[in-house]
Amino acid sequence: MTHAHSDLAIVSPTYFVREGVRTQLSDLRNNIISFPTMDELERHLASAPSARSGDTLLAIVDLGALDESAFSQLRGMWTDQGVRCIVLSDEENFADLRGQYFEGLRAIVSHGVELQNFAALIGLIEAGYVILPEMVAKSAQVASMAGFGQSQLDEDGADELDLETIRTGLYQLTARETQVLKLVGKGFGNKRVATQLNISATTVRLHLRSILRKLGIENRTQAALIAINNLATLKMDTAMPIGS
Numbered sequence: 001m002t003h004a005h006s007d008l009a010i011v012s013p014t015y016f017v018r019e020g021v022r023t024q025l026s027d028l029r030n031n032i033i034s035f036p037t038m039d040e041l042e043r044h045l046a047s048a049p050s051a052r053s054g055d056t057l058l059a060i061v062d063l064g065a066l067d068e069s070a071f072s073q074l075r076g077m078w079t080d081q082g083v084r085c086i087v088l089s090d091e092e093n094f095a096d097l098r099g100q101y102f103e104g105l106r107a108i109v110s111h112g113v114e115l116q117n118f119a120a121l122i123g124l125i126e127a128g129y130v131i132l133p134e135m136v137a138k139s140a141q142v143a144s145m146a147g148f149g150q151s152q153l154d155e156d157g158a159d160e161l162d163l164e165t166i167r168t169g170l171y172q173l174t175a176r177e178t179q180v181l182k183l184v185g186k187g188f189g190n191k192r193v194a195t196q197l198n199i200s201a202t203t204v205r206l207h208l209r210s211i212l213r214k215l216g217i218e219n220r221t222q223a224a225l226i227a228i229n230n231l232a233t234l235k236m237d238t239a240m241p242i243g244s
Contacts, residue, residue, distance in 0.1 A: 008122075010034040011041050012062030012088075021060060021118060028119050038073045045081060058106070058122065059085040063093075071100050078104025086125065088113075094133040107131040109228070117228050120187035124225060131225065165216035166226060172214050180207045184220060185227025 008029050012018045018034040025032060035041045041059065059077070063070060077083035086107040089097065097108060106125045113121070124131065173181065176197070183193045190208075194201045211223055 007031045007057050008033070009041055009044075009057060009059040009083075010062075011036075011038055011059060013037065014062065017062050017088075024118050025122070028122065038070050042073060042077070045077065045083070057081070057083045058125070059083055060088065060118075061085050062088045062111075074104065075102050078102060084125075086121070097133065101132065105130075105132075108133055113228060114186075117186055120185060120224055121228055123187060124221065124228075127221070129221075129225065131228070162216050169214035169216060170226075173211065177207050177211050177214075180204060181211055181223060181227045184208070185224050187224070 008025060008031070010018050010021050010032065011034070012021075013036050015036075018036070022032050022034060033044065035044065038061070045057075059074070061070065061074065074083075074085050074087075078085075082104070084104045084106050086109065087097075087105065088109060088111055091110045091112070094108070094110075107121065107130065109121065109131060121131070179197060180193055183196055188196065190201045190204045193204045197204075208220065208223070212218065215223065215226060217223060217226070
């Protein structure tokens with residue numbers, strides 16, 4: 001089911017993370033609440049009548065290492081109130097998150113994801129995508145899809161893409177194609193990409209066709225998924241002459 005216009009809750013012990021995410025998403029959502037702890041989010045859900053319609057709430061939860069109690073709370077919020085969540089964690093801790101998947105867990109992403117990518121990330125989740133590290137997806141018996149192993153669930157389970165082709169393809173992209181892919185990951189449409197790079201929309205379309213071919217994928221949404229969780233690969237020097 002697609003959840004449009006979800007209210008957002010941000011949970012992080014770090015003030016700058018809470019405010020940074022809030023600032024980046026302020027144009028996307030009017031109702032954004034934030035808490036330093038999971039306990040405070042739980043108390044809010046228990047006490048605020050308007051917060052009890054959990055199927056309209058998406059929680060962005062900042063975790064470092066695996067926190068069993070936090071996952072237990074998240075599972076409870078999903079079971080009792082339908083609260084869905086995005087978990088932020090360090091890449092080195094991804095392996096520890098195997099076995100933690102539950103239906104309400106819609107994404108596990110690296111702290112390295114740039115804040116400006118959150119709007120695109122949430123849009124993908126609300127379109128029905130589940131974005132997981134490969135080892136978590138496999139442990140949840142969800143087919144790997146892209147990047148660290150994102151998965152799109154459908155009625156049959158998942159459509160699988162060739163991860164090796166994706167990884168190889170990322171290094172075959174030209175500097176300009178890398179720039180285009182990064183902007184697609186930020187949710188830019190063709191016209192905005194063209195304006196940003198001072199090229200024509202027709203040229204953007206040509207670059208996108210080449211990107212899809214090299215990565216072995218079929219559409220722009222899959223490209224955005226790959227971009228969001230491959231920032232380390234995409235942070236190569238991409239300076240190019242204007243209009244190239």
